[in-house]
Amino acid sequence: MALRSQSTYDLLREHGVDRRTFLDYCVKLTATMGLGTALIPRVVSALETKPRLPVIWLHGLECTCCSESFIRSSHPIAQDIVLNMISLDYDDTLQAAAGEQVEEIRRKVMKDYKGQYLLAVEGNASTKDDGVYCTVGGDSFLNILKETAADAKAIVAWGSCASHGCVQNAKPNPTGAEPVKKLISGKAIINVPGCPPIAEVMTGVLAYVLTFDQIPELDRVGRPKMFYGQRIHDKCYRRPFFDAGQFVEAWDDEGAKKGWCLYKMGCRGPTTYNSCSTFKWNNGVSFPIGSGHGCIGCSEENFWDNGPFYERLTSIPVPGIDSTPDNVGKTLSVLTGVGIGAHMITQAVQRRNKPADDDKADTSEKE
Amino acid sequence: MATRVVVDPITRIEGHLRVEAMLDGGNKIQDAMSSGTMWRGIEVILQGRDPRDAWAFCERICGVCTTVHALASVRCVENSLGIQVPKNADIIRNIMFLTQMVQDHVIHFYHLHALDWVDVVSALKADPAATAALAQKVSPHWPLATEGYFRDTAGTLKKFVDSGQLGIFQNAYWGHPAYKLPPEANLMAVAHYLEALKWQKEIAKIHTVFGGKNPHPNYLVGGMASAISLQSDNAINMERLNLVSGLIDGALDIVENLYIPDLLAVASFYPEWTTYGGGLGNYMVYGDLPQNGIGDVSKFRFPRGVILNKNLAEVLPLDLADPGQIQEEISHSWYQYPDGKTSLHPWEGVTEAKYTGPKPPYKQLDENGGYSWLKAPRWKGNAMEVGPLARMLVGFASGRTDFKEVVTAALGKLKVGPAALFSTLGRTAARGLETQLAVHWLRDEYNNLIANLKAGDSAVADTRFWNPDTWKPESRGFGFTEAPRGALCHWINIKNGKIANYQIVVPSTWNASPKDGKGQHGAYEAALIGTPMADPKRPVEILRTIHSFDPCLACASHVIGPDGETLAEVVVR
Numbered sequence: 001m002a003l004r005s006q007s008t009y010d011l012l013r014e015h016g017v018d019r020r021t022f023l024d025y026c027v028k029l030t031a032t033m034g035l036g037t038a039l040i041p042r043v044v045s046a047l048e049t050k051p052r053l054p055v056i057w058l059h060g061l062e063c064t065c066c067s068e069s070f071i072r073s074s075h076p077i078a079q080d081i082v083l084n085m086i087s088l089d090y091d092d093t094l095q096a097a098a099g100e101q102v103e104e105i106r107r108k109v110m111k112d113y114k115g116q117y118l119l120a121v122e123g124n125a126s127t128k129d130d131g132v133y134c135t136v137g138g139d140s141f142l143n144i145l146k147e148t149a150a151d152a153k154a155i156v157a158w159g160s161c162a163s164h165g166c167v168q169n170a171k172p173n174p175t176g177a178e179p180v181k182k183l184i185s186g187k188a189i190i191n192v193p194g195c196p197p198i199a200e201v202m203t204g205v206l207a208y209v210l211t212f213d214q215i216p217e218l219d220r221v222g223r224p225k226m227f228y229g230q231r232i233h234d235k236c237y238r239r240p241f242f243d244a245g246q247f248v249e250a251w252d253d254e255g256a257k258k259g260w261c262l263y264k265m266g267c268r269g270p271t272t273y274n275s276c277s278t279f280k281w282n283n284g285v286s287f288p289i290g291s292g293h294g295c296i297g298c299s300e301e302n303f304w305d306n307g308p309f310y311e312r313l314t315s316i317p318v319p320g321i322d323s324t325p326d327n328v329g330k331t332l333s334v335l336t337g338v339g340i341g342a343h344m345i346t347q348a349v350q351r352r353n354k355p356a357d358d359d360k361a362d363t364s365e366k367e
Numbered sequence: 368m369a370t371r372v373v374v375d376p377i378t379r380i381e382g383h384l385r386v387e388a389m390l391d392g393g394n395k396i397q398d399a400m401s402s403g404t405m406w407r408g409i410e411v412i413l414q415g416r417d418p419r420d421a422w423a424f425c426e427r428i429c430g431v432c433t434t435v436h437a438l439a440s441v442r443c444v445e446n447s448l449g450i451q452v453p454k455n456a457d458i459i460r461n462i463m464f465l466t467q468m469v470q471d472h473v474i475h476f477y478h479l480h481a482l483d484w485v486d487v488v489s490a491l492k493a494d495p496a497a498t499a500a501l502a503q504k505v506s507p508h509w510p511l512a513t514e515g516y517f518r519d520t521a522g523t524l525k526k527f528v529d530s531g532q533l534g535i536f537q538n539a540y541w542g543h544p545a546y547k548l549p550p551e552a553n554l555m556a557v558a559h560y561l562e563a564l565k566w567q568k569e570i571a572k573i574h575t576v577f578g579g580k581n582p583h584p585n586y587l588v589g590g591m592a593s594a595i596s597l598q599s600d601n602a603i604n605m606e607r608l609n610l611v612s613g614l615i616d617g618a619l620d621i622v623e624n625l626y627i628p629d630l631l632a633v634a635s636f637y638p639e640w641t642t643y644g645g646g647l648g649n650y651m652v653y654g655d656l657p658q659n660g661i662g663d664v665s666k667f668r669f670p671r672g673v674i675l676n677k678n679l680a681e682v683l684p685l686d687l688a689d690p691g692q693i694q695e696e697i698s699h700s701w702y703q704y705p706d707g708k709t710s711l712h713p714w715e716g717v718t719e720a721k722y723t724g725p726k727p728p729y730k731q732l733d734e735n736g737g738y739s740w741l742k743a744p745r746w747k748g749n750a751m752e753v754g755p756l757a758r759m760l761v762g763f764a765s766g767r768t769d770f771k772e773v774v775t776a777a778l779g780k781l782k783v784g785p786a787a788l789f790s791t792l793g794r795t796a797a798r799g800l801e802t803q804l805a806v807h808w809l810r811d812e813y814n815n816l817i818a819n820l821k822a823g824d825s826a827v828a829d830t831r832f833w834n835p836d837t838w839k840p841e842s843r844g845f846g847f848t849e850a851p852r853g854a855l856c857h858w859i860n861i862k863n864g865k866i867a868n869y870q871i872v873v874p875s876t877w878n879a880s881p882k883d884g885k886g887q888h889g890a891y892e893a894a895l896i897g898t899p900m901a902d903p904k905r906p907v908e909i910l911r912t913i914h915s916f917d918p919c920l921a922c923a924s925h926v927i928g929p930d931g932e933t934l935a936e937v938v939v940r
Contacts, residue, residue: 052530054532059382061405061407062430062921063381063428063430063431063921064381064382064429064430064431064921065427065429065430065431065582067430068430068431068433069430069582071564071567071568072567072568072571072581074568077564077565077568078564078568079565082534082535083523087532087534088534089532089534089535089537092378093378093381094379094478094535095535096378096379096487096535096536096537096539096540097378097537097538097539098376098377098379098906099373099374099375099377099906100373101538101540101905102376102538103376104538105537105538130726130727131727132722132727133406133407133408133740134383134404134405134406135383135385135404135405135727135729136375136376136383137375137376138373138375138385138728138729138730139727139728139729140727140728143728167409167412167424167427168409170424171412173412174407174408174411175406175407175408177407195427196430196582196583250830251587251589251594251827251828251830251833252594252826252828252830256594256602257594257595257596257599257602258596258599258601259594259599259602281579281580281581282571282574282581283568283572285572285575285576285610286576287580288578288579288585289579290579291575291576291578291584291585291593292579292591292592292594292602293585293587293592293593296423296585298583304412304424307416307417307420308416308417309419310417
């Protein structure tokens with residue numbers, strides 16, 4: 001199997017895509033990656049000249065929600081990625097072949113593209129009892145992960161399972177499930193958390209790696225800053241209601257019908273770093289808060305153990321604390337908690353000082 | 368001398384499944400083992416948590432049939448706490464249920480199952496003009512059926528193949544004698560594989576409207592969180608409803624003009640597959656899509672019932688709360704029960720993981736010992752098949768005219784009798800026919816929502832029992848649904864505001880179950896037995912029958928009992 005020499009643009013052109021469409025596609029892609037218009041020429045140039053990247057996509061202890069999210073991507077669409085941008089050589093969810101034939105492919109890609117293939121991991125590995133809680137082709141997923149990671153160019157850890165551990169890693173973690181970063185060392189690992197991650201974030205990360213041939217700038221827990229740099233709360237369209245002290249107090253109440261802030265219903269927006277409130281989900285249709293339910297913080301480490309989900313934030317441990325050296329984020333999170341506590345006290349005092357009727361539904365009131 | 372064929376991983380499914388088939392001298396399958404090779408222990412993790420949070424944990428059992436475990440979970444907690452959700456919440460949940468069913472079935476047909484019947488490489492030999500003629504004949508109302516369109520698709524495919532990198536299509540079974548479609552039908556199917564891939568992301572937006580995202584939209588104990596206010600720009604309003612309505616129109620088009628015509632066209636080339644893969648002949652449906660609250664089983668769109676031994680003359684009643692009816696067996700599973708018991712009802716169940724399989728890496732499992740992370744659920748001692756075929760048969764046998772219409776029409780088009788349903792192809796066809804019913808019901812449920820709003824009812828949640836202070840010290844309940852892959856039920860025990868027990872019996876545990884103590888095979892195993900294989904090294908036949916069930920192994924093999932303290936014990940042989 002020879003290395004491909006065709007670039008993405010070559011393939012698109014041969015598929016009958018004209019240059020105008022190609023450039024339009026590049027513009028959208030650049031926007032998806034959160035890059036300025038000045039970088040469009042670089043994206044165009046990269047897609048004109050770079051060969052398709054071989055990808056091995058492994059599935060461990062998981063629920064496949066990351067794959068499902070991936071195929072919901074609107075720009076680029078999944079078909080463009082699978083046919084034109086990467087060479088998805090191994091993915092047990094979509095693969096035509098099965099059994100021995102599919103394991104053959106994995107070994108062949110590892111050999112033919114040594115040091116050149118991207119390893120995408122969905123799910124994580126059981127580390128207890130020789131890894132018997134997840135086996136593929138008769139071998140433990142733990143062994144397969146280590147074996148496949150050894151010669152990978154870089155690793156993309158899809159979703160909260162691969163990035164942080166997610167639901168099977170929640171207490172008491174019966175199978176000893178551990179995320180990729182705890183099992184693999186000496187490799188560049190891009191963590192793309194979320195349960196699942198937003199589709200366009202997934203494709204945006206891949207497109208970035210392909211376009212610039214480098215891993216994106218990462219934060220203290222290995223997440224691309226371009227998608228996980230801000231808290232959902234920072235950009236939430238309901239933030240003005242938070243600032244104005246207008247909250248949903250019970251499900252389906254007047255505040256819920258007016259779309260007020262969900263903080264009192266347990267919303268984790270103030271401590272969750274993700275792009276939900278900017279890109280939104282499923283091509284911008286909505287996001288959890290937009291549809292009336294608080295954020296459950298699914299892209300944060302240990303979010304399953306920071307519940308109950310409907311308890312407001314001040315009473316829970318501050319999430320996001322990890323063994324990584326960056327204490328800035330930690331401090332920020334603590335300050336957020338303190339800030340919210342102070343805000344609530346101010347608001348409670350204000351409420352006590354005004355007539356009960358005003359309390360109900362006066363949207364014009366400001367602090 | 369028997370040959371053992373091992374297929375692991377079974378691809379194009381959700382999760383991790385291994386099949387070992389024993390062939391006789393003529394390469395016919397004489398025995399089979401279905402093994403779930405993953406276990407996560409989600410019920411253990413649920414112990415001691417807030418029951419109102421359980422839906423979110425349960426939803427993560429599966430991201431392919433996303434929502435179904437969340438729905439079963441909120442119903443289970445509501446049943447336990449005595450909550451009856453508002454009518455709008457039932458309707459919105461029905462809309463989300465049907466959205467999931469339609470989307471999931473279309474993806475299954477095109478992206479998980481089609482490659483068992485469609486030879487991608489053969490499509491390269493197709494004549495675009497003849498393909499267009501075929502497509503117009505198969506589906507006169509589908510507009511993308513021109514010579515130019517198929518020439519473009521063939522060009523895309525050719526360049527892709529010529530690039531030398533076949534990606535997910537490499538090393539497959541192209542050219543295998545079991546593929547029977549002419550090149551034109553193959554090309555048409557490849558084009559529609561891509562069309563369906565583009566479309567599936569659209570219908571999922573219905574979940575996003577009501578649940579904020581897909582996969583894994585949000586649910587709520589007591590109703591739904593998405594408030595409705597026709598006078599607000601920040602709630603479910605006319606703009607949101609119009610979006611949903613438009614997406615339903617798109618789904619109707621795809622199902623009626625793409626999926627069903629393609630299904631019937633492909634099926635007509637494989638008549639022999641109406642004789643293989645029938646399996647158990649026992650079918651079970653819990654029922655769903657309430658029209659008068661979840662408590663009124665008589666008003667479900669999917670009727671409840673059991674059919675034994677293919678006897679369509681009798682639909683037997685079913686009771687999920689009766690400890691004598693549903694029991695889980697562990698004779699060939701990697702678990703142990705206390706006091707030497709082998710079978711327990713989910714409410715009373717106690718489970719300890721006990722791995723007795725070989726140490727990985729291993730070559731084969733032992734059919735006489737434990738060989739799966741799946742337990743073996745049984746109804747009154749019988750192994751059962753659940754899923755679309757079961758639902759269509761129970762609807763048909765219950766005398767429901769809507770079911771009879773679609774089944775009779777399809778059998779007529781394929782020129783086969785009702786006995787053809789008891790087969791691999793029957794199962795695949797039933798899934799399509801069910802989608803046809805589902806997509807029309809989706810429109811009906813939307814109309815119901817509008818009618819209820821017109822009548823002045825905009826409530827979506829009942830919060831009287833939201834606060835745990837209002838709960839009894841102890842309660843228990845169950846919540847069921849009909850997931851795309853079949854009957855699903857969650858059982859819960861709540862004590863002092865926390866989850867004391869949580870147990871889930873899922874569709875793929877029924878279908879993919881190992882043998883029980885009496886040696887009765889599970890549905891996959893039974894369906895494989897008797898199938899001839901043309902080339903044991905290239906197991907297309909095994910994939911066809913297994914895929915006809917649409918396996919979902921993350922669901923099936925999460926299972927462990929309610930006793931949180933127990934830890935896994937591993938005995939490596």
